[in-house]
Amino acid sequence: xxxxxxxxxxxxxxxxxxxxxxxxxxxxxxxxxxxxxxxxxxxxxxxxxxxxxxxxxxxxxxxxxxxxxxxxxxxxxxxxxxxxxxxxxxxxxxxxxxxxxxxxxxxxxxxxxxxxxxxxxxxxxxxxxxxxxxxxxxxxxxxxxxxxxxxxxxxxxxxxxxxxxxxxxxxxxxxxxxxxxxxxxxxxxxxxxxxxxxxxxxxxxxxxxxxxxxxxxxxxxxxxxxxxxxxxxxxxxxxxxxxxxxxxxxxxxxxxxxxxxxxxxxxxxxxxxxxxxxxxxxxxxxxxxxxxxxxxxxxxxxxxxxxxxxxxxxxxxxxxxxxxxxxxxxxxxxxxxxxxxxxxxxxxxxxxxxxxxxxxxxxxxxxxxxxxxxxxxxxxxxxxxxxxxxxxxxxxxxxxxxxxxxxxxxxxxxxxxxxxxxxxxxxxxxxxxxxxxxxxxxxxxxxxxxxxxxxxxxxxxxxxxxxxxxxxxxxxx
Amino acid sequence: xxxxxxxxxxxxxxxxxxxxxxxxxxxxxxxxxxxxxxxxxxxxxxxxxxxxxxxxxxxxxxxxxxxxxxxxxxxxxxxxxxxxxxxxxxxxxxxxxxxxxxxxxxxxxxxxxxxxxxxxxxxxxxxxxxxxxxxxxxxxxxxxxxxxxxxxxxxxxxxxxxxxxxxxxxxxxxxxxxxxxxxxxxxxxxxxxxxxxxxxxxxxxxxxxxxxxxxxxxxxxxxxxxxxxxxxxxxxxxxxxxxxxxxxxxxxxxxxxxxxxxxxxxxxxxxxxxxxxxxxxxxxxxxxxxxxxxxxxxxxxxxxxxxxxxxxxxxxxxxxxxxxxxxxxxxxxxxxxxxxxxxxxxxxxxxxxxxxxxxxxxxxxxxxxxxxxxxxxxxxxxxxxxxxxxxxxxxxxxxxxxxxxxxxxxxxxxxxxxxxxxxxxxxxxxxxxxxxxxxxxxxxxxxxxxxxxxxxxxxxxxxxxxxxxxxxxxxxx
Numbered sequence: 001x002x003x004x005x006x007x008x009x010x011x012x013x014x015x016x017x018x019x020x021x022x023x024x025x026x027x028x029x030x031x032x033x034x035x036x037x038x039x040x041x042x043x044x045x046x047x048x049x050x051x052x053x054x055x056x057x058x059x060x061x062x063x064x065x066x067x068x069x070x071x072x073x074x075x076x077x078x079x080x081x082x083x084x085x086x087x088x089x090x091x092x093x094x095x096x097x098x099x100x101x102x103x104x105x106x107x108x109x110x111x112x113x114x115x116x117x118x119x120x121x122x123x124x125x126x127x128x129x130x131x132x133x134x135x136x137x138x139x140x141x142x143x144x145x146x147x148x149x150x151x152x153x154x155x156x157x158x159x160x161x162x163x164x165x166x167x168x169x170x171x172x173x174x175x176x177x178x179x180x181x182x183x184x185x186x187x188x189x190x191x192x193x194x195x196x197x198x199x200x201x202x203x204x205x206x207x208x209x210x211x212x213x214x215x216x217x218x219x220x221x222x223x224x225x226x227x228x229x230x231x232x233x234x235x236x237x238x239x240x241x242x243x244x245x246x247x248x249x250x251x252x253x254x255x256x257x258x259x260x261x262x263x264x265x266x267x268x269x270x271x272x273x274x275x276x277x278x279x280x281x282x283x284x285x286x287x288x289x290x291x292x293x294x295x296x297x298x299x300x301x302x303x304x305x306x307x308x309x310x311x312x313x314x315x316x317x318x319x320x321x322x323x324x325x326x327x328x329x330x331x332x333x334x335x336x337x338x339x340x341x342x343x344x345x346x347x348x349x350x351x352x353x354x355x356x357x358x359x360x361x362x363x364x365x366x367x368x369x370x371x372x373x374x375x376x377x378x379x380x381x382x383x384x385x386x387x388x389x390x391x392x393x394x395x396x397x398x399x400x401x402x403x404x405x406x407x408x409x410x411x412x413x414x415x416x417x418x419x420x421x422x423x424x425x426x427x428x429x430x431x432x433x434x435x436x437x438x439x440x441x442x443x444x445x446x447x448x449x450x451x452x453x454x455x456x457x458x459x460x461x462x463x464x465x466x467x468x469x470x471x472x473x474x475x476x477x
Numbered sequence: 478x479x480x481x482x483x484x485x486x487x488x489x490x491x492x493x494x495x496x497x498x499x500x501x502x503x504x505x506x507x508x509x510x511x512x513x514x515x516x517x518x519x520x521x522x523x524x525x526x527x528x529x530x531x532x533x534x535x536x537x538x539x540x541x542x543x544x545x546x547x548x549x550x551x552x553x554x555x556x557x558x559x560x561x562x563x564x565x566x567x568x569x570x571x572x573x574x575x576x577x578x579x580x581x582x583x584x585x586x587x588x589x590x591x592x593x594x595x596x597x598x599x600x601x602x603x604x605x606x607x608x609x610x611x612x613x614x615x616x617x618x619x620x621x622x623x624x625x626x627x628x629x630x631x632x633x634x635x636x637x638x639x640x641x642x643x644x645x646x647x648x649x650x651x652x653x654x655x656x657x658x659x660x661x662x663x664x665x666x667x668x669x670x671x672x673x674x675x676x677x678x679x680x681x682x683x684x685x686x687x688x689x690x691x692x693x694x695x696x697x698x699x700x701x702x703x704x705x706x707x708x709x710x711x712x713x714x715x716x717x718x719x720x721x722x723x724x725x726x727x728x729x730x731x732x733x734x735x736x737x738x739x740x741x742x743x744x745x746x747x748x749x750x751x752x753x754x755x756x757x758x759x760x761x762x763x764x765x766x767x768x769x770x771x772x773x774x775x776x777x778x779x780x781x782x783x784x785x786x787x788x789x790x791x792x793x794x795x796x797x798x799x800x801x802x803x804x805x806x807x808x809x810x811x812x813x814x815x816x817x818x819x820x821x822x823x824x825x826x827x828x829x830x831x832x833x834x835x836x837x838x839x840x841x842x843x844x845x846x847x848x849x850x851x852x853x854x855x856x857x858x859x860x861x862x863x864x865x866x867x868x869x870x871x872x873x874x875x876x877x878x879x880x881x882x883x884x885x886x887x888x889x890x891x892x893x894x895x896x897x898x899x900x901x902x903x904x905x906x907x908x909x910x911x912x913x914x915x916x917x918x919x920x921x922x923x924x925x926x927x928x929x930x931x932x933x934x935x936x937x938x939x940x941x942x943x944x945x946x947x948x949x950x951x952x953x954x
Contacts, residue, residue: 030597033554034584037547039597042612045543066522070514071548071586071617071634072570077510090576093549095586097571098621107511109548109572109586120507120516129806135519140548140617144575157548329606 007337008278015222016150019273026281026342028272029151036149036156043342044152044268046289048159052138054191055161055263058183062176064134064163069116071140072107077115081241084114087208091143109142114209114260117164118242125166125256127247133166152269153226153477160264166244166256170235173257177214177231180261184216184229187263192271193284193393194218195401196228197423197472199449204432207260211235217448217472219401220273223421225448226477228270229263275366275393281343282365284393285386291320292382293344295335297351298328309375310350313360316379320386340365345389346382366392405472411441411461414473418442423474427458427467434462438473448472484814485755492699493627496750503758503819505749506628513626513633520819521629521745523766525636529615531668532638532740535660539653541611541640546593548617549584554592558718561591564685568620586619591686591737594641595719602643602733604724610643629746630703630954637741643721643733647712650734654691654708657738661693661706664740669748670761670870671695672878673705674900674949676926681909684737688712694925694949696878697750700898702925703954705747706740752843752870758820759842761870762863768797769859770821772812774828775805786852787827790837793856797863817842822866823859843869882949888918888938891950895919900951904935904944911939915950925949 008021023029028044040048056066072095079085088111095107110116117135125133142157149155163180167173181198188194196216206213210232217225238244239255248254275282285291294317296310307326314324323344325335332349339347349361354372362381363370366389373381408414408424417424428434428447439446441462450471460467485498500506505521517525533543549572556562565588572584587593594612602610619634626632640657644650658675665671673693683690687709694702715721716732725731752759762768771794773787784803791801800821802812809826816824826838831849839858840847843866850858885891885901894901905911905924916923918939927948937944 030600032547032593033551033596034547034549034593037549039547040545042542042544045545048545049543065519066526067519068517068522068525068617068636070509070511070516071619072511072514074510092576093572093584094574095570096573099567099569099623107570116509116511119510123507140545142548146576159545 007341008280015220015224015273018278019153019269020151022272022276022281023151026272026276028268028281031151034156036145038151038155040265040268043283043289047268047271047283047287048265050191050287050289051187051263051267052161054187055183058186059136059161059163062134062179062183063132064136064165066137067135068137068139069113069120071110073110073113073116075106075108077119078108080115081209081238084209084238084241088112088143091145093142093144110139111141111143113137113139113141113162113164114238115242118238118244118258121164121166122243122245125244125246128168128249131166131168131246131256132172134163135165136161136163150269152272153266155265158265160262163259163261165259166239167258168246168248168254168256170257173233173259176259177233180231180259181214181216181229184261184263188216188218188228188267189394191284191286192267193286193390193397194228194267194271194274195394195398197401197449197451199451199472201449202435202447202471203430204435205447207232209234209237210260211237215449218270218274219404219423219474220270220477221400222273223404223475224477225423225472225474226266226270227448228267229261231261232259234258234260274397276343279337280341282393283343283345285345285390288343288345289321290323290344291386292317292322292346292348293339294322294324294348294350295332295339296324296326297332297349297354298326299352302352302355306350306352306355309355313348313350313375313378317382320382336363346385348378364389408461409458414438414461415442418445418473418475421475423448423472425470426461426473427470428473429460429463429465430468431460431463434460437462442473445473445475448474448476484818485757492697492701492750496630496746497628499749499753499758500628503749503753505745505758508628511633513622515628515632517742517745520760520766521749524745524748524760524764525742527668527764527766528664528740528744529638531664532660535663536613536638536640539611539656539660540609541613541642543614544612545614545616546590546597548587550587550590550593552583552585554596555585557592558686558715561686561715561718565589565620568622570619570621587616588618588620589737590614590616590618590639590641591715592719595715595721595735598641598643599720599722602721602723605645605726608643608645608723608733609649611640612642613638613640627746629749630743632742635742637739640736640738642736643716644735645723645725645731645733647734650710650736653736654710657708657736658691658693658706661738661740665693665695665705665744666871668761668763669744670763670867670874671705671744671748671751672871672875674878674926674928676928676949678926679912679924679948680907681912682924684709686711686714687737688714692926695747695751696881696900696951697747697954698877699750700881700952701954702900702949702951703743703747704925705744706738708738709736711735711737751874753820756814757818759870760820760822762822762867765820765822766798767800767821768863769794769799769823769825770816771799771801771825771827772809772816773801773803774809774826774831775803776829779829779832783827783829783832786832790825790827790852790855794859797859813840823862825855841866885938886935891915891938892919895922895950895952898952900925900949902947903938903950904947905950906937906940906942907945908937908940911937914939919950922950922952925951925953
């Protein structure tokens with residue numbers, strides 16, 4: 001493969017093409033013969049496992065336990081909650097046969113697990129003593145969307161955590177909201193360097209079956225917002241549909257209060273899209289499985305000496321998953337490009353001239369800066385640089401997000417903001433009519449979410465009547 | 478629930494009923510509305526996650542990386558390897574529709590992933606530089622068996638690791654066998670306290686598509702053997718079916734050599750069946766998510782003092798996932814039964830009389846022994862006891878396995894051994910006819926596997942011709 005073939009030949013604003021090239025050339029994923037389903041290759045999957053571990057440790061502190069429910073949902077269970085079934089059945093993959101036998105009842109491949117879980121919950125929950133019940137599963141789900149699939153960002157099979165909690169009171173269920181959203185925000189901010197806007201979804205955009213939904217919305221360099229992790233307050237909707245009742249301390253039977261919440265492999269796509277550049281992927285150091293690569297500059301006469309030193313540096317940097325690229329069939333320049341493409345945060349170059357000065361060259365992936373560092377200071381310098389890169393990636397993304405937001409007061413300003421690929425902060429009323437009108441008049445923008453903190457009410461930019469809230473509006477992936 | 482209802486009312490030799498009661502009453506799993514598919518409840522799933530972590534850390538040292546391939550396999554891919562398709566299609570769950578649309582080609586819910594993975598491998602592997610390729614995934618798979626399903630031991634959906642490795646040479650592929658089998662044996666012996674017999678499967682019993690298979694066979698208290706983890710040498714069978722070719726260092730094109738290997742959630746069932754007794758589950762300490770439970774003996778006048786001390790002991794024993802059962806609506810005796818049923822390795826009892834002596838009572842779950850221990854020695858004693866319990870469980874299981882094996886030299890001895898629920902070590906020839914005859918004449922026994930170490934050849938117990946090996950023969954789950 002020539003150097004040119006390895007580089008990204010698309011500009012970042014030709015987003016789809018650029019993103020696809022990143023994915024393939026940085027070896028993050030590949031297409032398969034199953035339309036809309038990808039292979040998650042080792043680097044991408046390692047970052048997902050890191051996200052899983054970060055969520056797991058925080059969840060367990062909240063008293064949540066992992067379980068595993070069946071992949072299949074009998075059709076008769078799926079259809080019990082009316083909004084839920086309407087939202088999901090158009091995208092369900094149906095198993096109709098096993099071996100040569102036709103099934104008496106079709107089985108849905110789970111698009112989400114409320115229906116199968118809550119049927120069990122209704123058997124398990126009898127008394128206030130059984131509550132709260134806090135379960136989570138890490139699962140693959142299938143939603144056969146008919147829109148154009150994009151690796152990570154819109155795949156027909158994806159992976160997520162699905163937290164499903166049941167409480168005796170509305171107040172307890174409500175208290176979980178900030179805990180869950182805070183957990184996701186912490187991981188997105190501090191590990192994925194991926195700032196977010198938290199808020200409530202509109203009636204139109206909420207999860208099918210929920211009372212209300214909250215989301216983390218992210219902003220990508222192509223000027224599109226994208227929904228990340230989410231929290232859904234189910235109220236007693238599912239409890240009523242699936243008969244989840246308990247006897248309270250006053251011996252009375254009541255419906256339980258439920259929440260569901262999730263972060264998915266779509267998040268990987270957002271991380272990759274957000275931080276990368278025309279040289280390829282940039283991985284936030286805290287989640288990169290390999291944070292450092294050492295490229296020795298090899299000449300026949302100094303080979304042993306250089307490789308010996310390179311290998312002792314590798315040992316010192318073991319905890320960073322350091323790679324020593326000692327392949328002799330490739331030139332250093334080729335290797336530099338390859339590891340830049342793959343997004344390794346730090347590259348250490350080491351040749352005979354460096355050795356003479358008892359130093360190495362260290363290059364940052366994010367800024368491209370290079371500096372000479374004494375060998376006995378390499379560990380300290382790497383540690384410092386990894387922190388700097390992590391912070392720099394977050395700050396850059398935060399600046400992008402901050403600058404993307406503009407306040408608008410009328411439709412003309414809203415339309416201009418959307419045309420400029422901004423997130424408009426717009427006063428709106430809660431009429432679905434206005435939301436649909438907004439989508440039409442802006443050429444496809446939608447309400448992303450509604451921030452908690454609200455200014456004084458004013459007039460809806462669509463209908464001119466009293467506004468109910470200011471909302472974030474933008475084109476969304 | 479009364480004490481009687483909580484206890485196991487079946488004897489251990491009424492195996493199926495006993496096992497089902499353990500599973501339900503120890504809260505390990507539950508049935509669902511999907512026939513043959515269970516919920517893995519928190520304790521069972523936590524042990525599975527522990528097994529996953531133990532395998533992962535060892536695999537990574539072997540250079541294996543985790544990936545994730547699609548759940549679905551297009552029918553045209555599944556049918557490429559002849560033996561493989563014959564082995565698996567009778568049990569495949571087929572997706573035929575998505576939403577209201579009939580698919581042009583049916584999709585198999587993966588029964589195993591060779592077909593979907595190797596199609597990708599054939600695209601990725603071009604040159605000797607791309608080898609070895611060592612991938613693994615943790616996946617749910619579906620095999621719609623029509624035999625009677627049993628929780629954990631035979632479920633239609635189960636979970637496993639599937640290691641798929643590709644090598645340039647047969648020798649390298651062969652060298653992986655002992656590495657993989659050793660890894661599984663280490664985890665089974667030293668964490669699950671589950672001894673095994675390693676050997677090669679016969680032609681009749683090997684994995685569909687493999688050149689040969691090796692298995693860990695375990696032995697359960699009901700006198701049945703059961704296959705655990707396995708290693709399959711694929712030779713070039715799949716490489717030829719899926720066109721996995723590479724250009725070697727001499728510029729010649731060759732088919733690659735492949736292995737696959739797995740440990741599944743069936744293992745959980747073996748652990749539960751092997752160690753438990755008529756009081757319920759017994760968990761090996763090393764994999765028990767909660768290794769200690771503290772039951773305070775509460776009286777109104779000494780309640781605060783006892784709970785205060787119980788809680789300080791809990792803190793000291795935090796790393797064991799220690800539970801403090803301070804529920805006041807249940808009596809100590811009820812709690813003792815409940816935690817014995819759930820298999821917690823150590824129970825600490827603490828009442829006002831113990832406090833006066835500055836001591837607690839410690840009870841072992843495996844032997845039921847109780848002793849009084851000074852409070853300042855609790856940590857040390859718990860650590861020691863957990864080790865003793867772990868070793869005791871292994872030794873007991875090892876004794877059971879050792880005593881189960883008997884050498885036989887003719888059919889009469891073989892039949893007697895099988896009738897006595899033993900594993901017979903029998904000389905056999907490799908004719909499939911003899912294997913089928915053996916099954917018929919013993920009322921269902923089969924060849925479990927063939928040990929590596931072989932004595933001098935003698936006569937086949939079935940046909941009287943020269944034997945090819947001695948094999949382990951038994952009834953199998």
